[in-house]
Amino acid sequence: MCSLSLLLAAGFWCLSTVAATATRPDKIYGVNLGSWLLIENWMLPAEWERMGGERCDDCSTCISSEFEFAKAYPDTVDEMFEEHWNTWFNQNDVDELVSLGINTVRIPLGYWIVESLVNRDLEFFPRGGINQLARGLKQLKEAGIVAILDHHALPGAAAINQLFAGQCTNSPQFYHRFNYNRALIWAAVMTGLSHLHPDFSTVFSIHAINEPIMNASRTPGHGDYQRKFVKTVRAMESLLGIGTFDGTYKAKRGEDLLYISVDVGLAFSSSTKENCPFGDVCDVIIEALPILGEVLDQLGSLELSSVFGLVGQPPLETNFMDVTWQYNNPPNAADIAMGPQSYDNHLYYNFGGVADPNPKAYLTHLCNLDRVENAVKNRNVPLWFGEWSLATNFNETNTTDAFLRDWADAQKLQYGKDAGWIFWNFKIENSTLAGETARQWSYTEGVRRGYFTRDPAAYHNASVCEQYIIRNSTTNSTSSSA
Ligand SMILES: *[C@@H]1O[C@H](CO)[C@@H](O)[C@H](O)[C@H]1NC(C)=O
Ligand SMILES: *[C@@H]1O[C@H](CO)[C@@H](O)[C@H](O)[C@H]1NC(C)=O
Ligand SMILES: *[C@@H]1O[C@H](CO)[C@@H](O)[C@H](O)[C@H]1NC(C)=O
Ligand SMILES: *[C@@H]1O[C@H](CO)[C@@H](O)[C@H](O)[C@H]1NC(C)=O
Ligand SMILES: *[C@@H]1O[C@H](CO)[C@@H](O)[C@H](O)[C@H]1NC(C)=O
Ligand SMILES: *[C@@H]1O[C@H](CO)[C@@H](O)[C@H](O)[C@H]1NC(C)=O
Numbered sequence: 191m192c193s194l195s196l197l198l199a200a201g202f203w204c205l206s207t208v209a210a211t212a213t214r215p216d217k218i219y220g221v222n223l224g225s226w227l228l229i230e231n232w233m234l235p236a237e238w239e240r241m242g243g244e245r246c247d248d249c250s251t252c253i254s255s256e257f258e259f260a261k262a263y264p265d266t267v268d269e270m271f272e273e274h275w276n277t278w279f280n281q282n283d284v285d286e287l288v289s290l291g292i293n294t295v296r297i298p299l300g301y302w303i304v305e306s307l308v309n310r311d312l313e314f315f316p317r318g319g320i321n322q323l324a325r326g327l328k329q330l331k332e333a334g335i336v337a338i339l340d341h342h343a344l345p346g347a348a349a350i351n352q353l354f355a356g357q358c359t360n361s362p363q364f365y366h367r368f369n370y371n372r373a374l375i376w377a378a379v380m381t382g383l384s385h386l387h388p389d390f391s392t393v394f395s396i397h398a399i400n401e402p403i404m405n406a407s408r409t410p411g412h413g414d415y416q417r418k419f420v421k422t423v424r425a426m427e428s429l430l431g432i433g434t435f436d437g438t439y440k441a442k443r444g445e446d447l448l449y450i451s452v453d454v455g456l457a458f459s460s461s462t463k464e465n466c467p468f469g470d471v472c473d474v475i476i477e478a479l480p481i482l483g484e485v486l487d488q489l490g491s492l493e494l495s496s497v498f499g500l501v502g503q504p505p506l507e508t509n510f511m512d513v514t515w516q517y518n519n520p521p522n523a524a525d526i527a528m529g530p531q532s533y534d535n536h537l538y539y540n541f542g543g544v545a546d547p548n549p550k551a552y553l554t555h556l557c558n559l560d561r562v563e564n565a566v567k568n569r570n571v572p573l574w575f576g577e578w579s580l581a582t583n584f585n586e587t588n589t590t591d592a593f594l595r596d597w598a599d600a601q602k603l604q605y606g607k608d609a610g611w612i613f614w615n616f617k618i619e620n621s622t623l624a625g626e627t628a629r630q631w632s633y634t635e636g637v638r639r640g641y642f643t644r645d646p647a648a649y650h651n652a653s654v655c656e657q658y659i660i661r662n663s664t665t666n667s668t669s670s671s672a
């Protein structure tokens with residue numbers, strides 16, 4: 191027995207036997223665990239106000255984000271968030287998801303969950319989320335539900351005036367070398383945890399960046415980040431004896447594995463890059479190893495036995511938004527894949543720009559959707575639809591129960607064509623302030639109201655699209671809008 195974290199920090203390796211990392215289900219029937227470890231107050235306005243948060247039209251002008259909250263309440267923020275984390279997602283929620291046949295969750299996370307990445311002089315976020323993540327993953331694992339770790343709120347903020355960025359700002363600072371580097375360290379740490387920590391063994395994929403700015407001219411370096419993200423994940427895995435790195439660093443069994451791991455670990459501990467085989471992500475790995483050690487310490491000591499337990503674990507799926515998310519000559523992550531990789535498409539009709547605002551136009555557009563076909567052309571498969579909802583942008587008198595039933599069926603049909611779908615969100619607060627938000631944004635409420643079938647693989651009407659399919663025309667391109 192030895193303490194993994196101490197040995198990691200010392201640059202030596204003593205690895206545990208852990209359950210194999212999960213793999214993607216044949217078909218994903220999933221929900222997002224939104225507003226759990228990353229709050230967007232519109233999903234829980236009453237709780238947010240009770241905590242001391244505020245809501246405002248221009249989210250940069252009040253205490254609306256986690257950043258502003260932590261800044262305003264430095265002494266109590268951790269305690270308040272601890273309570274939120276415990277109540278918003280717990281065993282009752284897991285049980286409900288199991289009863290509804292959900293097999294996958296996507297977990298939106300902020301970079302600050304890896305606490306030493308935060309510059310506390312300038313950046314304000316709650317602490318303790320990593321223990322909650324481990325707690326939730328353990329409950330999910332016991333329930334047989336697999337997980338995608340979604341880097342949703344990136345260092346410096348990667349989206350404009352969005353609560354989901356963790357900080358509401360019109361000047362996102364993510365797309366710079368320093369912040370890319372922090373995001374890569376985050377990826378290295380999450381990769382290490384996913385393979386080493388038993389509670390994380392239900393993780394099968396890590397999402398590199400949620401919804402980057404769509405205009406690729408405004409995300410300089412994004413392609414390089416994608417490339418290094420893949421390299422970072424694979425470098426960590428090859429350190430652990432999993433998979434291959436650039437074809438040169440093969441996982442080996444038995445003595446050889448021990449040798450390779452110890453060798454590279456020692457090279458890093460002596461702060462020399464001489465023996466580092468990972469090219470331009472060596473710095474990231476060198477910085478990440480002690481942080482991984484700290485995080486493992488924070489999570490408590492592990493029972494460790496054998497160095498050979500990791501061999502044979504499947505590598506993680508690196509996951510990216512598909513290339514149509516951006517315009518202006520975006521990088522295609524398919525070009526830099528190394529090992530298993532999957533893609534994520536998000537489609538919301540309610541923000542406009544997709545179809546005319548009426549039921550018939552929605553269903554006509556949806557039933558003729560060509561996104562999976564485009565993804566095949568772009569080599570962006572397997573593809574899942576990682577965010578969608580029942581929200582509309584037309585008059586509520588037209589948003590009838592009958593329509594929402596058809597709308598739910600049709601979206602499941604279309605989004606389930608390849609790897610599957612993940613609804614946003616698993617729940618919405620039930621309160622006067624939240625009003626009817628749950629009706630179109632909560633999966634569990636959607637089931638209660640009969641829009642979703644209890645069995646996610648079933649439909650009320652599997653022929654719902656029949657009358658909307660335009661048989662005699664090439665289907666229209668719907669790229670880059672969501
Ligand atoms: C995209 O970003 C570039 C650089 O900021 C800008 O010049 C261009 O107008 C933007 N395009 C659109 C459609 O907003
Ligand atoms: C496809 O495009 C044509 C011509 O632009 C348009 O008339 C038709 O309504 C579109 N069909 C769908 C399903 O959007
Ligand atoms: C409802 O949608 C129909 C078209 O499907 C439209 O003619 C009607 O005006 C809409 N009603 C309202 C109240 O928006
Ligand atoms: C919906 O349409 C009805 C009837 O046209 C109208 O009275 C109501 O104000 C509209 N509601 C919204 C939210 O636009
Ligand atoms: C939501 O709250 C209302 C009023 O308290 C209650 O009647 C209803 O059952 C609640 N719904 C759920 C799903 O808990
Ligand atoms: C199922 O959808 C088809 C096509 O829209 C429709 O013709 C049929 O009546 C629907 N069936 C039921 C049971 O609603």
Ligand SMILES: *[C@@H]1O[C@H](CO)[C@@H](O)[C@H](O)[C@H]1NC(C)=O
Binds near residue numbers: 662663
């Ligand atoms: C179907 O579309 C093709 C190509 O647009 C056209 O040549 C053909 O005449 C159409 N057939 C019918 C029955 O409309």
